[in-house]
Amino acid sequence: MIRPGLDPVTFVAGTTGAWAIDRVTAIVGPPLPAAARLEIHRPNATADGAWSLKGVAGQVRYVEAREKGDLNALSPPLGRTEATQGALIPIRKSVEWWSLAQDERRAIFEDHSRHIAGSMKYLPRIARRLFHARDLGEPFDFLTWFEFAPEHASAFDDLLATLRASEEWKYVDHEVDVRVSR
């Protein structure tokens, strides 16, 4: 039985799946093996493939109550007909990041890097879901998933450029950008 609110997922890259893999770019650290298609299994599954990455949605880790209300009000659903472009961006943060206390991580995440406030202005154009993978012993700490219409692809690139220039991103030690379309 899956616990309510946990929402497990496995992203499986191989020869089948609803999404075509258009481009894999290693932003920090090594890339992922090449594959043609990406399938999203929910709930998660043991699966073969060129690679597969597991995560769970779970609870928010830095978002505060006021922000949560704003995010919930503005966040679009997945699977919108016009959202034919997607990105899976798995991210790992450094040992230094994880050894920080909760308030130190929150300060870098939002007070210095404006992760929530800066991302909010891209809503509802960009649909976004975050899956946590660190406790699962996976190679990445987070799996971030995005869906958007082709006309918002450059806005999505702007969002990524802003995040990657932030103080928070100094703690990212592995990041791969997997672009997909359907």
Next chain:
Amino acid sequence: MIRPGLDPVTFVAGTTGAWAIDRVTAIVGPPLPAAARLEIHRPNATADGAWSLKGVAGQVRYVEAREKGDLNALSPPLGRTEATQGALIPIRKSVEWWSLAQDERRAIFEDHSRHIAGSMKYLPRIARRLFHARDLGEPFDFLTWFEFAPEHASAFDDLLATLRASEEWKYVDHEVDVRVSR
């Protein structure tokens, strides 16, 4: 390869293990099956037994920088010769708890319930380790492990009574108290 700082563990109850299981008490919800001995596997392992529970130590979730310094300074190691009493207390929190924002959970945890400050005065008498299990899809969200000398057993019971009377504990919907000795 195990990620640095993750520190996986499996508590296995069965017929072998360094600790004798003296008493199992269901505090909230159903108990765990009876067993004679408890073994602690680090890193974690797939294991048979009457029951087994997995977790990972990972990063702090509510502790702030000043508190972290105090806790690190006062926290004793595991395995002290005189610490022949132990307790494994697995805990699950409600869907309502996990749907709260980070600042709401922190407020209940420390501002209202004094979880950190109230526990600190029992250091270094009580050695304590927290393992997270929620993201692993385990039946409990946390595995808490304690070691203490027999003369501090009543202090340990005082600590538990204080926590169980707190606002935070209103969100606990499954808790089992497994007392062990070696």
